[in-house]
Amino acid sequence: MIGEISRICGRNFSRMVFCKSSSFSINHQRSFAVTKSMAEQGKKLFTPGPLGTSRTVREAALPDLGSRDVVFIDKVKYLRSRLVQIAGVREEDYTTVPIQGSGTFAVEAVIQTAVPRTGGKVLLLENGAYGKRMAKICEYLGIPYHQESFPENQKVDLNRVADILRADNSFTLVSVVHCETSSGVINPVVEVGSVVRQILPDCVFFVDAMSSFGAIPLDMTAGSVDFMVSSANKCLQGIPGFSYSVARKTALEKCKGNSRSLSLDLYDQYQGLESTGQFRFTPATHTMLAFCQALKEFDEEGGLQGRSARYIENRRIIREGMRKLGFTEFLDSSHDGYIITSYNFPDHPNFDFKTFYSKLNEKDQVIYPGKVLNADCFRIGNIGDLYPKDMSHLLVCIEQVCEDMGIPLPLRS
Numbered sequence: 199m200i201g202e203i204s205r206i207c208g209r210n211f212s213r214m215v216f217c218k219s220s221s222f223s224i225n226h227q228r229s230f231a232v233t234k235s236m237a238e239q240g241k242k243l244f245t246p247g248p249l250g251t252s253r254t255v256r257e258a259a260l261p262d263l264g265s266r267d268v269v270f271i272d273k274v275k276y277l278r279s280r281l282v283q284i285a286g287v288r289e290e291d292y293t294t295v296p297i298q299g300s301g302t303f304a305v306e307a308v309i310q311t312a313v314p315r316t317g318g319k320v321l322l323l324e325n326g327a328y329g330k331r332m333a334k335i336c337e338y339l340g341i342p343y344h345q346e347s348f349p350e351n352q353k354v355d356l357n358r359v360a361d362i363l364r365a366d367n368s369f370t371l372v373s374v375v376h377c378e379t380s381s382g383v384i385n386p387v388v389e390v391g392s393v394v395r396q397i398l399p400d401c402v403f404f405v406d407a408m409s410s411f412g413a414i415p416l417d418m419t420a421g422s423v424d425f426m427v428s429s430a431n432k433c434l435q436g437i438p439g440f441s442y443s444v445a446r447k448t449a450l451e452k453c454k455g456n457s458r459s460l461s462l463d464l465y466d467q468y469q470g471l472e473s474t475g476q477f478r479f480t481p482a483t484h485t486m487l488a489f490c491q492a493l494k495e496f497d498e499e500g501g502l503q504g505r506s507a508r509y510i511e512n513r514r515i516i517r518e519g520m521r522k523l524g525f526t527e528f529l530d531s532s533h534d535g536y537i538i539t540s541y542n543f544p545d546h547p548n549f550d551f552k553t554f555y556s557k558l559n560e561k562d563q564v565i566y567p568g569k570v571l572n573a574d575c576f577r578i579g580n581i582g583d584l585y586p587k588d589m590s591h592l593l594v595c596i597e598q599v600c601e602d603m604g605i606p607l608p609l610r611s
Contacts, residue, residue: 240562241559241562241563241564242562242563242564242584242588242591242592243564243579243582243584244563244564244565244566244578244579244580244584244592245564245565245566245577245579245582246379246409246537246538246566246577246579246581247301247409247429247431247432247438248431248438249431249432249435249579249581249582249583250435250582250583250584251431251435251436251437251488251492251582251583252435252492252495252583254491254495255435255436255437255488255491255492255495256437256488257491258487258488258490258491258492259437259484259485259487259488260484261484261487262483262484263483263487264483265476265477265480265481265483266476270481270483270486270487271475271476273486273487273490274296274471274475274477274481274486275475276490276493277294277296277486277489277490277493278293278294278295278296278471279294280493281294281442281444282294282444284411284412284434284496284501284502285411285416285418285426285444286416286417286418286419287418287419287444291446291447291448292418292444292445292446292447293444293445293447293450293468293472294442294443294444294445295442295443295445295450295464295467295468295471296440296441296442296467296471296481296486297440297441297442297443297462297464297467298439298440298461298477298479298480298481298482299440299441300429300438300441301408301427301428301429301432301441302331302335302441303441303462304427304428304429304441304442304443305331305332305335305406305408305427306335306339306459306462307443307459307462307463307464307467308404308425308427308443308445308464309332309335309336309339309341309371309373309404310335310339310341310456310457310458310459310462311453311456311457311462311463311464311465312371312402312404312424312425312449312450312453312456312464313341313370313371313402313456314370314456315455315456315458317368317370318341318342318370318371318456319341319342319343319344319368319369319370319371320332320336320341320342320343320344320369320370320371320372320373321343321344321346321362321363321369321371321372321373322336322343322344322345322346322373323346323348323354323359323372323373323374323385323390324345324346324347324348324375325347325348325349325350325352325353325354325375325378325381325383325385326350326375326378326379326380326381326383326569326570327378327380327569327570328375328378328379328380328406328408329345329347329373329374329375329378330345332373332406333345339458340458344362344366344369346358346359346362350378350380350381350383350570350571350572350573351381351383351528351529351530351570352383353383353384353385353386353533354374354385354386354390356386356389356390356393359372359390359393359394360393360397363393363394363397363398363401364397367397367398369398369401370401370402371401371402371403371404372390372394372398372401372402372403372404373403373404373405373406374387374390374404374405374406375405375406375408376405376406376407376408376409376410376411376414376416377407377408377409377410377414377535377537377538379408379409379537379538379569379577379579380540380568380569380570381528381529381540381569381570381575382528382529382533382535382537382538382539382540382577383529383533383535384410384414384533384534384535384537387405387407387416387421387423388416388417388420388421389421390403390421391403391405391420391421391422391423392420392421392422394422395422402424402425402449403421403422403423403424403425404423404424404425404426404427405418405421405423405425405426405427406427407426407427407428408427408428408429408432409432409433409537409538409581410428410433410537411426411428411432411433411434412428412432412433412434412496412502412505413433413502413505413506413509413536413537413581414433414506414535414536414537415502415506418444423446424445424446424449425443425444425445425446425449425450426443426444426445427441427442427443427444428441428442429441429442430442430485430486430488430489430492432581433505433509433537433581434489434492434493434496435492435495435496435582435583436485436488436489436492436493437484437485437488437489437492438485439482439484439485439486440481440482440485440486440489443464445464445468450464450465450468451465453465461478461479466478506536508585508586509536509537509580509581510536511586512536512580512581512584512585512586512588512589513536513539513580515586515589515590515593516539516578516580516589516592516593517539519589519590519593520539520541520578520593520596522608523593523596523597523600523607523608523609524544524607524608524609524610524611525541525542525544525609526541526542526611527539527540527541527542528540528541528542528568528570528573528575536580537579537580537581538566538577538578538579538580538581539577539578539579539580540568540570540573540575540576540577541575541576541577541578542573542574542575543574543575543576544605544609545609545610546605546609548603548604548605549603549605550603551567551574551576553603554576554599554603555567555576557599557602557603558592558595558596558599561595561598561599563591563592563595563596565577565578566578566579578592
């Protein structure tokens, strides 16, 4: 067709088609090159999630495997075993149950599987957004609960917990968030678990260790933890797609028939994996392949000790740098967490968080809004594929953005 039109219209048409085609090809190649460059470089995510991951972890997700492939089944078996080991508990006593979906899926799976349909009651120890989210889960599921709230800038108070349990022995599950990432507070999980076990020996103790597992030590044995949950895309630095619970087998085996959900039945998921090594429904195959690579890199870095050392150094750099710039932290010096830090908004008429966020984002530096209710804050995370040089560069970018916004540094208190 083009040849016939070319014969009628002459050589100029052929020349025009060739030029248009070449131009399209060149532009397409340029566009692809820019996209590829952005994908390789990426933005730096100073957030509680999703988190940055290494290129090698992302590349590990490339192969296509069937869910019944022997290679994939072996990978799932490996990661289930390795997570129990990282948790520091015995495989004779604990197991790992992965669940498709984000971290909240695992939280909901534990609550609606571990609480009996009859006579079940939950005590939620809450000092931030993620504790409040558990209350919302209970409301949706129609599970009786009591939400004991603590100030967002304080740790859960052990004396109050003990008083509540002594006054009401009807609770069948007590839950607490290890690292409340809305603020950065680290709660005394082991001590809470000891109180629960002492006063209500048969009560299930559930810990949301979403943003702490793999970076902050948690003695599950000393804390009598029955269920602990986390996500692939947190301190173990996999890519998003599944979450998991490290569960005490004796506690899990009591949960048959409790579930209010088919897909989030942690007990049924466990039974399926134990009997066939397979998931009941389509698993996150690519994410799990990437996670096995992430576990390898976790071990190469020195495990929990090595990973936490890098995060602690990240935290030191950002803390000292922000202090020099005049920014103040939401939490006082009694808190020593190193996962994420909340900073108060500067008291300057030119400061606007949306503008601050957008200008940093244009520099490929992604921070996070605050989640606390009683203060205007923003958050800077130290976890994921971040290193000291990234924290130093973020500080330079913050200086530049403040200058662009007409905010003199250091800030005046």
